[in-house]
Amino acid sequence: MIVGLIYNIGIQLTDAALHGGALMNDKLRKGVEGRKNTFNILEKQIKPSDKTLWFHCASLGEYEQGLPVFKALRTHYKTHKIVLSFFSPSGYEIRKNTAIADVVVYLPLDTKNNAKRFLDIVNPELTIFVKYDIWPVFLKELKKRKQRAILISAAFRENQSFFKWYGKPLREALFAFEHIFTQNESSKALLNSINYDKVTVSGDTRYDRVTSQLDIDNTLDFIAEFKDQKLCIIAGSTWSEGESMLINFINEQADKDLKFIIAPHQMKAEKIEQLQRQLQVPTVLFSEMENHKLSEAKVFIVNTIGLLTKIYSYADIAYVGGALGSTGLHNTLEPAVFGIPIIIGNHFDKFPEAKALIDHGGMFSISNQKAFNEILGKLISNKDIRLEAGHKNEAFIKKNTGAVVQVLNYLRIL
The missing domain is CATH 3.40.50.11720 (3-Deoxy-D-manno-octulosonic-acid transferase, N-terminal domain)
Incomplete structure (x- = not known):
């Protein structure tokens, strides 16, 4: 009482x-x-x-x-x-x-x-x-x-x-x-x-959810044009602490042939403008892409919602935001299903799938700029390590599907 x-x-x-x-x-x-x-x-x-x-x-x-x-x-x-x-x-x-x-x-x-x-x-x-x-x-x-x-x-x-x-x-x-x-x-x-x-x-039914993404057409012609068959790092659901690391890496270390796509979690115009100002390389916004030759840009900023899952299909490496600060790690299974290595922050205790992916060898946790540069640099320069980590993520997703079938069997609709 x-x-x-x-x-x-x-x-x-x-x-x-x-x-x-x-x-x-x-x-x-x-x-x-x-x-x-x-x-x-x-x-x-x-x-x-x-x-x-x-x-x-x-x-x-x-x-x-x-x-x-x-x-x-x-x-x-x-x-x-x-x-x-x-x-x-x-x-x-x-x-x-x-x-x-x-x-x-x-x-x-x-x-x-x-x-x-x-x-x-x-x-x-x-x-x-x-x-x-x-x-x-x-x-x-x-x-x-x-x-x-x-x-x-x-x-x-x-x-x-x-x-x-x-x-x-x-x-x-x-x-x-x-x-x-x-x-x-x-x-x-x-x-x-x-x-x-x-x-x-x-x-977890999320494994079934992300696996279903492979059954649809994920083609985005403007992303393919931007990528231009080059190695592409996609940063999804980013917050300021992760964006600052990306900006430093892009401005100071990134090879000219690398491409970066950033999909911020916060879509406020002033935040997007600040992000664009800090980048010292050719950058294009989704909202302004019709006025640009996309292949000439180095960074593509996705200032809209609803496209990130498809965009991950173009990634060679992914960074997923939320775990460097206190906001909570965003969805890491969405990029994992496409068989790519993933980098996240170090605050992932409440996300068992992240711990499992790290233990499995396809995901990497970082807590500072030095670690970020080292891990990302290694994945960029070493194709074998990059592909092996990606395959581990893909295999892990496949291994953990099937939750939906059990629920539907219980409800007797299969």
Whole structure:
């Protein structure tokens, strides 16, 4: 009772903090405004007679993780309406028009009134949560109504609240899932430690997601023109700390025949302009490429979203941002599937796939300019090392596919 009260107070404080932060932060403002519209959108789009499925993702990464399962369910449940919910604007704003769902909304905050109203409207035949975004009140209401819910690609750590003495509300939420598919054995062991035993170690659905990228046409003529058959280093989802290392390397050490593509995580015009100013070599922006002969540029800055996954197919070496600072490592599996070596920062403890790729020999971690220069220089100059590391990444991805099949078999739609 006391722990539940503390959780409810925490939700109220979160609400107040989001509203306060929205006054100064555009991302928070979009989330606050979006949640105000959720019930209006649902009431307009969902009829009481509709059969529905509900998919929930914290943000864009979890959406991409769940996408192979979502696609299969979209194909199987042709007459159902699919409701897709996000917590983060970075997921909602990019995927609000996805063909996977009939309705895309922000999930309201985790209160009893919100949970009852949401489920009264949506009334899902099946609910799928992805990875870790557990909403205890919503899940308790699902269980009360005896509605099916599963959790896929779950990854747990011992220091999480589920496994602490004060984590009872979150533990109870886990028991609302009829089945949990985990990424690894350690997550299963943690669930078993709290007497949850309806668990399958299926692996991570992201491996299936990135593998599906190989089945589509990844051709981008403007990237091929820019690359001009030269060795190409692609830096994806970069932040300032990684960009500074790239800039130093490009300005001071890079051979004239090398090509660099930088896809910054932050797309603000002033950030892009600053990046371009610091580079002392011919540079072209995606937004201005029609005015340039692309083959003559040394650096291509991708100041748009949605292309990075395809662009990785042109890489000989990749750098993935986020792990040099505190923002969190971005998706390393997207370049790995194309069989190329990858460089990341040194803060990757919460990313088991990164540790596995490093241990497997296809990924390299650096923490400073000297290490960055040495690793990148070696991969550029030694073709055998570069190709061997890339092959190791490709093999690792292939070895770890299959999570989606296990989920679909459980749901009996294969």
